[in-house]
Amino acid sequence: MNSNKSKVILELRHLSKSFRSHWTFRHIPAVQDISLKVFEGEVFGFLGHNGAGKTTVIKTILGLISATKGEILFCGQSLKGPKQRSQIGYLPEEAYFYDHLTVRETMVLCATLCGLSGLTRSVKIAQTLNLLGLEKREQQSVRTLSKGLKQRLGLAQAVINEPSLLFLDEPFSGLDPIGRYEVRSIIKELHRKGTAVFISSHILSDIEDLCDRVAIMKQGHLIKTFALADFKSECSSEFILSLGSNNTADATRDVQSIGSKASTISEEKLSGAVRFTLHFITYEDARAALKEAMDSGLYIHSFERKSPNLEEVFIKTVSQ
Amino acid sequence: MKVIMIALNTFREALRNKILYSVLFFALAMIGVSALYASVSMGSQIKVVKDFGLFSLSFFGAIIAILAGVSLLNKEIKQKTIYNILSKPVSRWQFILGKQLGLTATVSLLVGAMGLCLMIFCAAMEGSVDWMILSGIFFAVMEVSIVASVTIFFSSMVVTVTLSGLFALGVYICGRSINQLDYFFTSQNHSNEITTAIISFFKYVLPDLSVFNVGDRIVDHQPIELMYYAHALGYSFFYSATIILLAVLIFEKREMV
Numbered sequence: 409m410n411s412n413k414s415k416v417i418l419e420l421r422h423l424s425k426s427f428r429s430h431w432t433f434r435h436i437p438a439v440q441d442i443s444l445k446v447f448e449g450e451v452f453g454f455l456g457h458n459g460a461g462k463t464t465v466i467k468t469i470l471g472l473i474s475a476t477k478g479e480i481l482f483c484g485q486s487l488k489g490p491k492q493r494s495q496i497g498y499l500p501e502e503a504y505f506y507d508h509l510t511v512r513e514t515m516v517l518c519a520t521l522c523g524l525s526g527l528t529r530s531v532k533i534a535q536t537l538n539l540l541g542l543e544k545r546e547q548q549s550v551r552t553l554s555k556g557l558k559q560r561l562g563l564a565q566a567v568i569n570e571p572s573l574l575f576l577d578e579p580f581s582g583l584d585p586i587g588r589y590e591v592r593s594i595i596k597e598l599h600r601k602g603t604a605v606f607i608s609s610h611i612l613s614d615i616e617d618l619c620d621r622v623a624i625m626k627q628g629h630l631i632k633t634f635a636l637a638d639f640k641s642e643c644s645s646e647f648i649l650s651l652g653s654n655n656t657a658d659a660t661r662d663v664q665s666i667g668s669k670a671s672t673i674s675e676e677k678l679s680g681a682v683r684f685t686l687h688f689i690t691y692e693d694a695r696a697a698l699k700e701a702m703d704s705g706l707y708i709h710s711f712e713r714k715s716p717n718l719e720e721v722f723i724k725t726v727s728q
Numbered sequence: 729m730k731v732i733m734i735a736l737n738t739f740r741e742a743l744r745n746k747i748l749y750s751v752l753f754f755a756l757a758m759i760g761v762s763a764l765y766a767s768v769s770m771g772s773q774i775k776v777v778k779d780f781g782l783f784s785l786s787f788f789g790a791i792i793a794i795l796a797g798v799s800l801l802n803k804e805i806k807q808k809t810i811y812n813i814l815s816k817p818v819s820r821w822q823f824i825l826g827k828q829l830g831l832t833a834t835v836s837l838l839v840g841a842m843g844l845c846l847m848i849f850c851a852a853m854e855g856s857v858d859w860m861i862l863s864g865i866f867f868a869v870m871e872v873s874i875v876a877s878v879t880i881f882f883s884s885m886v887v888t889v890t891l892s893g894l895f896a897l898g899v900y901i902c903g904r905s906i907n908q909l910d911y912f913f914t915s916q917n918h919s920n921e922i923t924t925a926i927i928s929f930f931k932y933v934l935p936d937l938s939v940f941n942v943g944d945r946i947v948d949h950q951p952i953e954l955m956y957y958a959h960a961l962g963y964s965f966f967y968s969a970t971i972i973l974l975a976v977l978i979f980e981k982r983e984m985v
Contacts, residue, residue: 427985470815472984490817498815504808506737508744520733521816565812 416484417573417604418446418469423478425461425468435476438464440628442478446573446606451599453615453636454608455722456625462608463501465625466575470498482573494523497571501578503562505550511537511561512546515568522569532568540564540594556587563594567603574598576607580614592618616718626726639721646671647694649686650709651701656682662704669693683709730818731826738830742796743837751795752838755788756845763853774853775947778861781846782943785868789839790875790900797831797879798893801979810984821976828880828972832873839868860946866957870964871940875900877968877975878935884975884982903937906930935967 423442426435439461446452456462467473469480469487480487482496505514515533524532537543540560545553553561559579566574576595580588588611595605595618609615615622616636623633651666653659656677663684667673670686670693688694691713698711742748762780763773804810813823843865851857878899882892906927913927939960945952 427983467984472811472814474981474983490819492817493815494817496815498811500808500811500815502808504812506741506809508741509737517733517737518812518816521730521813521818523730523817525729569816 415448416445417448417482418606419481419484420444420465420469421479421481423465423468423480424476425464425473426476437628439468442625442630444623444630444633446604448572449599449602449604450620451595451605451607451618453619453622454606454625455610455612455615455622456608457726459627460625461628462625463577466498466577466606466608470496470575494569495572497566497569497574499559499562499566499574499576499579501581503558503565505558505561507549507551509550510546511542511548511550511553514550514561515564518565519568524569532570536564536568539567539597541590555582556584556590559583559587559591560594563591567598571603573604573606576605576609578609579607580609580611588614612717612719612722622718624722624725632725636718639718645713645715647688647691647711647713649688649694649697649701649711650683651686652681652683652707652709654681659684659706662701662706666697666700666704666706670697731822731829734813734818734823734826735829735833738800738827739833742800742831742834745796747795748792748834748838751788751792752842755784755842758784758788759842759846759849763849774850777853778846778850778858778947779943781850782861782864782868782946785839785842785846785864786871786940788842789835789868789872790897792838793831793835793872793876794879794893794896794900796834797876798883798896799889800827800831800880801883802887802889802892805984814984820980824880824884824972824976824979828877828968828975831876831880832968835872835876836869839872840865843868860949863942863952863957864946867940867942867960870960871937873964874903874935874937874967874971877971881971881975881978884979899934900937902930903935904941906934906936907938936963939963 420442423439424437425439426437428435442461442465454462454465464473468475470493471487471490482492485492506517509517512533515537516529519529519533534543537546540563542557542560542564545557550558550561563576563579566576579591579595583591592614595607599605599618605618607615607618619636621633621635622639624631649666649670651659651663653662659682660675663673663675663686667684667686669688671689672687674685676683676685686697688697694711698708701708759777759781763777765776765780804813810823814820843861846864847857847861850861875896879892879896882895883889886892886895910927910931913923942952942956944950
């Protein structure tokens, strides 16, 4: 991934947002003291369980709701008025459109609101519809589009102004595997063109595939920010050796010897046979065990290296 | 350009509202029925039809403005289409002004259509076209643009559609009758200081819709001076502008949760 991390495009400084209860007038904190930076051209993943405050942060940045405290900087300047939003694109959690408009009319509306007009607008609309594969559906009513196509149209309206920063709130929600793949490809294409993308999603495999850096939110707090490349190199892998035998008694004795340096050994009894799974922390221990297993005559089912994925890190982080 | 685009979109959307056509049809049916009623009433039948028709322009125009306007902002927020608009480089004042212009254009078109039907109906009865009805259409449009602005104002402030509608209808009814109430309480010695103060307050705050009530003059073919047209236009413009400014101030603070 070709992220250019020299310049900060978005910076949140001690951002807080609380909502006031209608009945008790008590302030209910939704987001508390969030500080983070997004760099030019990077794909930034924003994770958290439901109600963690991800959408609140995005809406606050976009000015849909006001921050209680803190500062939002876009390209080094305070993001307050609508003017700077001409450089920002946004795809809401679900793409909401006017049912009475066609795909083209929707694009004309969005392009005009982004300040485009005349020939520039027509060219930009044509280019964007081509990029999103919607060129043949220009005259189709938005009402008749499938969920996947609506999501594409949502992306089209979000990128019509060629934003330098694009916010995607749950862009894969409700999409089938093909739809997800297509949206992922479009995000990669935008990233290749140098657009910074800020994605909030629950689908961690997609985040892992797309993002350069990730932040994890929990109950309104930002609890962890890390680069995926660092996390992959820092997190220790484990080695798993799976052995089998028809002679349960002998096999148990051999495995106790082979697995003397294993961190865990599990046993699974099958009909007339037994299978052992041994976990090793170091490669050297695992290799020695594998050699011993081959000499002992046990059947080797598999030998693999397993790295922790983002999902495991996420669950571990939010469970702490 | 952005304001015009929002207005155009509002206009297109409002014209698809089937309830408005039901009201339009009902208003036209009422004008037709008034002809039957007029045939058994004393005096000139055509005068009764014109009088009732001009009142219908105002009343049903206001009903259309309230029905179309009351859900405009609420629907945008509920269906979350507003996210696509306000996340773009669009100010909230541009959004509100666009909505107001779109709504006023829709209601003006429907009031104009009703007025033309009334003109054709009267021409068929009289055998000649009464061009004074065009003045009636003008004043009705000025009146309903105030009602449209008031409806947008309540929509920007009140969360429920029903309450916004009831408040806007209340303003229309009070605006139409505030002069009579003022006359009743202040001139006839029926009031104490408190009621006089309340009436005075409402007289300054509520729109004086009697400015647009020129039905009698049109029916009697009394000429309306050019200055009076200008006064009505100016009053409608400035009252609408003030109320829309207040709506913008309220809407600026509204959280799009």
